[in-house]
Amino acid sequence: MHKTRHWFEPKFLLEKTRRIFNTLLCDGAKNVDMSTTNCYMSGLAVFHLKFPSLLQFEQARLDEPRIRANLKTLYGVERAPCDTQLRKRLDVKSTKPIRYAIKSHINMLQRTKALETMKFLDGYYLISGDATGFYSSNSVKCNHCCTKVHNRGKDTEYTEYTHQMLVGSIVHPDAKTVFPIGFEPIEREDGSTKNDCEQIAGKRWIDNFRQDHPKLPVIFLGDGLYSKGPFIKKLKQQNMRYILVAKPDDHKALYDYFWAGGGEDIVDMTVISKHLQNRYRFMYDVQLNDYHPDLKVTVVYNEETNTATEKTVKRMWVTDLPVTKENVATIVKGARTRWKIENETFNSLKTKGYNFEHNYGHGYNGLANVFAGLMLLAFLIDQILEAFNKTFQAVLKKMISRIRTWEKCRSVFLIYYVSTWEAFYQAILDPPVISI
Numbered sequence: 001m002h003k004t005r006h007w008f009e010p011k012f013l014l015e016k017t018r019r020i021f022n023t024l025l026c027d028g029a030k031n032v033d034m035s036t037t038n039c040y041m042s043g044l045a046v047f048h049l050k051f052p053s054l055l056q057f058e059q060a061r062l063d064e065p066r067i068r069a070n071l072k073t074l075y076g077v078e079r080a081p082c083d084t085q086l087r088k089r090l091d092v093k094s095t096k097p098i099r100y101a102i103k104s105h106i107n108m109l110q111r112t113k114a115l116e117t118m119k120f121l122d123g124y125y126l127i128s129g130d131a132t133g134f135y136s137s138n139s140v141k142c143n144h145c146c147t148k149v150h151n152r153g154k155d156t157e158y159t160e161y162t163h164q165m166l167v168g169s170i171v172h173p174d175a176k177t178v179f180p181i182g183f184e185p186i187e188r189e190d191g192s193t194k195n196d197c198e199q200i201a202g203k204r205w206i207d208n209f210r211q212d213h214p215k216l217p218v219i220f221l222g223d224g225l226y227s228k229g230p231f232i233k234k235l236k237q238q239n240m241r242y243i244l245v246a247k248p249d250d251h252k253a254l255y256d257y258f259w260a261g262g263g264e265d266i267v268d269m270t271v272i273s274k275h276l277q278n279r280y281r282f283m284y285d286v287q288l289n290d291y292h293p294d295l296k297v298t299v300v301y302n303e304e305t306n307t308a309t310e311k312t313v314k315r316m317w318v319t320d321l322p323v324t325k326e327n328v329a330t331i332v333k334g335a336r337t338r339w340k341i342e343n344e345t346f347n348s349l350k351t352k353g354y355n356f357e358h359n360y361g362h363g364y365n366g367l368a369n370v371f372a373g374l375m376l377l378a379f380l381i382d383q384i385l386e387a388f389n390k391t392f393q394a395v396l397k398k399m400i401s402r403i404r405t406w407e408k409c410r411s412v413f414l415i416y417y418v419s420t421w422e423a424f425y426q427a428i429l430d431p432p433v434i435s436i
Contacts, residue, residue, distance in 0.1 A: 003100050007112050008388035010421045012072075015379050016108070017044065018066065018076045018100045023138075024097045039089040040097060044372065045075045047327045047358075049413055050353045050406035054360050058083040066417045073418060075097065081082050081363075090370045091363035095185065098373035103212040106170075106181050110216075114388055118172045118179070120219070121327065124241060127168045127333055128203065128221040130340035131186060131198045133355050134372050135163035142364050144187035146195040163187065166201045167376065171221075173333050177387040178344045180380045182209050187367040193224060198225060203371040204235045210238040214281040219243060219321070221338040224250055227318050229292035236320070243319045246299065253290060254318075259285055279303040280328045282293050287371055302332045349379060353406040391425045398420045400431060 006012050014020050018041055025036045051057040060067045061080050071077040081089065090421035109115045141147075141161035150158045165185040170179040184205040186196045202222075220226075235242050248255050261283050268281045281301040288295045297318040305312040317335050349356035360371050385392040399405040408428050416432075418424045427429040 001054055004388065004390045005112065007108055008114075008384060009351075010381070010385060010389075010392075012294050013105065013106070013384065014041075014044075014075055015040070016104060017377070017381075020104055021097050021103045024100060028313070029322065029396055035079075035081070038079060039086050040374070041075050042071070042086055043374045044378055045071060045077065047354065047371075047375045048075075049410050050355070051410065052355060052358070054086065054249050059368040060414055064414065067414065070413055070418050074413075074421060078287045087361040087363060087367055091367040092366050092370065093368055095183075095366065095373045096291065098377050099182065099208070099212070101377055102180060102182065105384065106179065106213070107378055109179065109384070114180075115170070117200070118170055118175060120172055120334055121330060124217045124219045126171050126221055126337055127181060127209075127218050128171045128338045128345075129166065129168040129202065129226070130223060130341045130346075131164050131166040131201065131340075132346045133162055133164045135161075135359060135361075135362070135368050137291050137359075140359075140363055142366075142368065144185075144189075144366065144369070146186065146188055148195075163372070164198070165372055165376075166198060166205050167341065167345060168175070168205060169222075169227055169341050171256040171337045171344070173337045175372065175387075177383045179341055180345065180376050182212065183373060184208065184378055185366075185372075187369065195258065199228065199231055202226060202231060206234050206238050206240065210240075214383065217241075219337065226429050227251070227288075229288055229295055232288070232295060232297070232318075233292075240318055243300075243321065243338075245335075245338070245393075246314075246316045246318045251318075254286055254288060254299065255316075257286055258316075267325060267328075269328075271329065275306055277305040277307055278329065278330065278332075279305075282323045282328055283325075286318075300328065300331060300335070312369045313365070314418050335362065345379075348402075349399060352402045354379060391422070395428050396426055 018037065021037045021040045025040070046054065046057050071080050091226070115125070118125055132359045138158050138160055145161035145163060148162065150160060151157045156235065166184045166186060167180055168182050182205060184201045186198060186201045188194070188196055220235055222244045223405065224245045227246050232242065238404060247253060266281060266283050273282070279302070283297045283299050286299045288297050289294055297320060299316065299318055300323055301316045303312060303314050314425040319331065321331060323331055350353065354375050356375055360429050361366050386396060396405055399408055412418065412424055413425045416427060
């Protein structure tokens with residue numbers, strides 16, 4: 001078995017994260033607020049170890065001195081805050097330290113050439129972007145909750161308070177792992193009576209992404225909500241290619257023009273393999289809609305039929321990529337990878353032990369967003385370990401499921417004094433025999 005490079009060891013990743021937090025949270029060179037850094041790292045430890053609640057983490061911290069010792073050894077937490085202090089100190093609006101930590105880890109993957117296997121179609125990286133909700137309540141709210149009134153004007157009228165987050169992940173059709181590369185909270189500004197929305201948050205996400213990764217060649221994958229003129233123009237402005245879902249209800253004129261086309265304007269071909277019959281049809285220089293006559297796109301249509309079940313699925317996208325007979329199947333394969341933001345990112349966060357939708361604390365300002373960002377950072381670290389750390393891969397293989405892996409990791413953390421991450425994983429792979 002090849003040895004894992006040190007860049008992909010949990011010790012390196014967590015120490016790097018702590019340095020970033022320490023740098024961004026300091027108040028002058030001689031007055032480093034270690035308490036705030038400890039709060040961020042303690043929060044990260046909660047989500048990295050998948051504690052189901054802050055209360056359980058707090059009880060373990062108070063009851064067992066080895067927990068405090070392990071926090072210091074593994075996460076560099078000199079003195080862990082109580083749960084009340086943790087919530088209070090992290091109830092800030094800015095998620096900037098977390099964003100910079102994610103940026104730094106992605107840059108490390110680039111420098112070490114680890115991202116080379118994620119390249120797609122002439123050296124681009126596919127980034128699938130979408131929004132998901134992670135908090136909803138009819139009573140508990142903060143200054144930045146979005147609101148929705150239900151049953152307006154009736155006796156049963158009530159207001160729902162929500163938080164959402166737009167996330168972009170690097171994906172690849174042939175890769176199991178995904179790498180979150182940025183997130184943007186969907187929230188109301190202080191004093192505003194108007195809700196934020198996914199498209200506006202998406203534009204902020206694009207600007208932040210290009211600020212963090214100015215030269216990264218990417219193709220943005222998005223659903224039908226993003227195939228609108230202003231959003232596409234924002235992508236073009238920031239030098240980002242795109243493949244976006246086009247639905248008939250949103251693009252009736254485009255659909256009519258596309259299906260009325262013929263002759264040299266249209267390429268229509270069918271490929272048969274095993275039980276699948278794929279029809280590909282594409283057309284250049286199609287006007288997106290009447291509101292943006294200057295915006296021309298290439299339309300790609302795919303009709304896939306399973307000849308064994310006679311089931312047919314039809315899909316259409318708009319793109320600015322140069323589509324040819326030779327690469328249309330590859331482009332369609334990349335476009336369909338958009339689902340990895342749902343399946344491999346959001347589904348993992350919500351059902352694989354991260355407790356993404358659990359309310360660890362709502363606060364009054366930005367606590368909910370900070371906690372959600374720390375969960376995403378913990379998920380990125382796990383994905384890096386899963387992709388490149390040989391020992392962690394062995395742990396996953398032995399435990400079979402991720403839920404069992406997180407339970408075993410938490411058990412080792414709670415039961416033993418752990419000297420290093422190597423010893424931590426070894427205690428899972430080859431548990432020590434204890435006689436009582």
